[in-house]
Amino acid sequence: MIKDIKIKNYKGFKDFQLDNLKQINLITGKNNTGKSTLLEAISLLYNPKSVYFINFSGFNSNNCYSFFHNLNTQDPIIISTSHNNLKLNIHLCENIKEEQRFIKDEKPENITKKETGFRFLYSSKNKAKTDLFINTNGNYYQTNKSDKIHISDTKLINLRNTYLDNYVKQFDEIQTNKQDDILIKLLKETIAPRLNNITLSQDNTLKVDLGLDKYLPFSALGDGIKTLFKILTTIYTTKDGIILIDEIENGFHYSVMNSVWKVILKAAKEFGVQIFATTHSKECIENYLKAFNELELEDDFDNYYRLEAKQDEIISVEYTTDELKNALQNNFEIR
């Protein structure tokens, strides 16, 4: 579990730090205050290949500059945490061919000329240094493959993305571990009372039994159950890892929010998963607190942050659970 994160020169973050991170971290703030950017940075730290999908426009030679604060590509992006002293420097490489001296394990002829991309330079507690080159064409080169850096399993859940392949793989793993019955039971109790079963067909698609004569495709289900399915399958398959969820309220009716949160909090606790979730919804926050109290979770299980844009910087305002509770009771704005 990471307890802090520092981000420098990444998109809206000039020099940003979040401390006192807990197992559950709920993040809010107005538009353009860096909520999604924070999740991206954590994702990049532990899963550099996520550079390909964290931007809607992908990762290409036209937009790779936009990852840098105020387009400042002279300085690296730095993302670090005190957990294992992990530090990542990301440099823009406009011609990876020229950088091939760093790439000991790759044959230079594999690299075509003028590949643009990022060099990910890691350092960590055990002094290991790892270089990765990820270019905009989808190629990936790694040096010092023998060195191990401390990487946590980290998954970014994009709830707006309708692509299900990752979740199909996760469900397959859950079935193998014989955890699918519990998962289906939770979905049924929380949000989909008609759901009897979910199966993986031979063509690797998900089918659902809603008590009708035939199985239906998973895509026929509503957004709420799809969202909860994505979140739960990810928690079940990311033991002791980190999960990043942008706009967690997406697809849920307010009346199910309390039970949805209970299921998520219980699963996160059971699988030791650290969650970073953003939200714009006050109802989502209220129901989160209600679930938190009903489950009688410990005070140091969670923290709440609001990000605020101040001129060229983004700052965070941190609330303890009790401060958050009292703010809501007194109708103080928290978002």
Added chain:
Amino acid sequence: MSDSLRINKDKLLFVEGVDDRAVIYRLLKSLNIDNIQVICIDGKDNRKKFIDTLSAALKSPKETDFQINAFAIMLDADNEAKSSFQKACSILKELQKRKIKNLDFDIPKKFAEFTNSKTKAAVFIMPDCKCCGMLETLCLNSVKDDPFYNCVESFISNAKGIKNDLDYIEKRKVLSFIALKAKKGHKKSLGEAFEDDIFNINSDVFDLIKKFLKDLSLR
């Protein structure tokens, strides 16, 4: 539901209840001061809750990008002004430990005096930083010349003859006075009665608190 509270002034005054807030806003209006935001923090008897609420209020988002220049806590003296002052200071010490961003303040040493820290802080104890009592004491003191005041005194005195452990005397006196003075006998809270000038806003009993509010507005 009304809009959630956001901070819209750089000088904040935290009071114990909605009546205190209404009274202070009426006094501010009479002084033509509009740069102070008055915020209610309920439940001073639950210390932890009071600090959590105060801290949450200070963390509320601001309407525009500015910093809080000064803030004050206003508590009732109840049985003793000095112990209420110490209570307020110990609350401020706890608040200091929470390290709220851009809120850099020292602990006040005297009643109604602002610190010289980057964020100015002060404590005012009702009714006058000296005597025991509360907001109600101050309001009643402002109408001692009113003929109805004596009626209220006699009424409560008679009631005490029937029930000698009658509690919340000041509050009962205030409500009795309002019942006599309000138009058509309308039921009003102290805050509403004060807004309607049922109490004497020009009385010199308010001089100290007015001075304090002027002081806060200039920080």
